[in-house]
Amino acid sequence: MKTIVMKSWRLLALLVSVVAVTACEEDDDDVPVARMTTAEFVQQAAASDVFEIEAGKLATANSTTPEVVTFGENLIDDHTETSQTLMTLAHQNSVNVPLPSRQTLPQDKQAILTRLESKAGGDFDLDFVAVQLEAHQQAITLFEKASNELEHQAFRDFAKNTLPTLQAHLEMARKLRTQLSEG
Template sequence: MKRSMIVLGCILLAGPALAQSVGEKTGINSALGVAPTTVDFVKEVAISDMFEIESSKLAEQKGNAQEKTFAQQMVTDHAQTSNDLKGLVTSGKVKAELPTTIDSSHQSKLDKLKVASGKDFSSDFDSDQVSAHKDAVSLFERYANGGDNADLKDWAGKTLPTLRHHLEMAQELGKAPSVGQSSK
């Protein structure tokens, strides 16, 4: 029992050194509507963008016509948000480190997409996109409303309409016939 308490204590004390707070990592902040810290926000956005770009590149190759059109838009838009975020960090306006690799949960989703094909690919990709964009809208809304960096709050607020549109587009994936049609 003492050993468990010591390990737990060490983990809690190491919290600030970890790349992401427990509240953000577990989804508690989202459930409570609490704004993420600047460090958490930057990390989540960067990883989300990496996932969107990589999964969409797979969809450009393996998806149906609707998914390919959607994927092209995701690659373009998420490359832009990645560049915007990088600019804020490198300018010194935002004090945070940008991750250079995707986290394990997003990597496992990518790995699943890499081996999937046909309807299995479409089902996984479409579901991943809806989930990822719901998470992104929540993350950006919470930071835009309560973040602690004015420049980043402003950027989050300006980016929200695009993310909401992405969510609407993602929710339409799989609803339209895929034979010979592309999305709007």
């Protein structure tokens, strides 16, 4: 009799666990997943481009290291191109977002540019490279998310096609960090 009671309690505990797990799984289906909208992506990607272009200009003006100057030139060229492509795509698909400028960048990005403006030479180089490492990691995260989540295929393709450039910039920044720390 005692064995039957123990088995009954174990069976009851198992059933309660199964019901609890099943109930939790069903509740998860009701939670809406926040997806990035195309307009949000366009705005964030355009702001990222403006930030990179402005930072690249500072590199060409404030650095004395040829590799940092070249990296700055690459940032200007590549992010100008992606910005133009993005704005053309947005216009063609009636995605109306205000064009960002340095003055409309988020305050944290404006503060970074202001800080970089006040530096030159080796001090500039070290800070600039650290900024580029963080900015490109953030951009890669944004573009990966967009390439997977956006409903509009043209913008998913744009994000996917831009990722190799962003990854190349991140790799350049890593190499520069190593070079500057060894030099």
